Amino acid sequence: MPPLCPGPRPGAAGGILGYPLTRVYQEVALLGQRVHWTHHELMNLDHTERRRWLATVLELEETT
Template sequence: MRASLPAGDRCGGGALSGYPIDRIYEEVAFIAYYMHWAHDDIMAMDHRERRRWCDEISRIHRKVSKEPKNIFAT
């Protein structure tokens, strides 16, 4: 990935003009860390879809962190 993207560059169908590159790195790292998905798969998502996954992962993490036991155990 380039260090900066010129205005109007597109990635995964979403325009990146005006969207901070540091924020993109943060979203990609967050999703990759928790979901173990490949960089190219995450970058193929548009901004809205990446944000949605970040929100869902955060919601699950908050819920699990408050539970005294593993809620996914059978």
């Protein structure tokens, strides 16, 4: 295994860029409200699975 880099690359801003935390809260709140899963269950879903369930719930709401 290669050694870890000693620090950030020159000019790199650092930090982790990822999915906005606000969006995660919105998705978890909506799924919790609609499917009544616990916070623990919702937070254990990976990003792709959570988005898939969210899309399915919203799609079902459009058809009813």
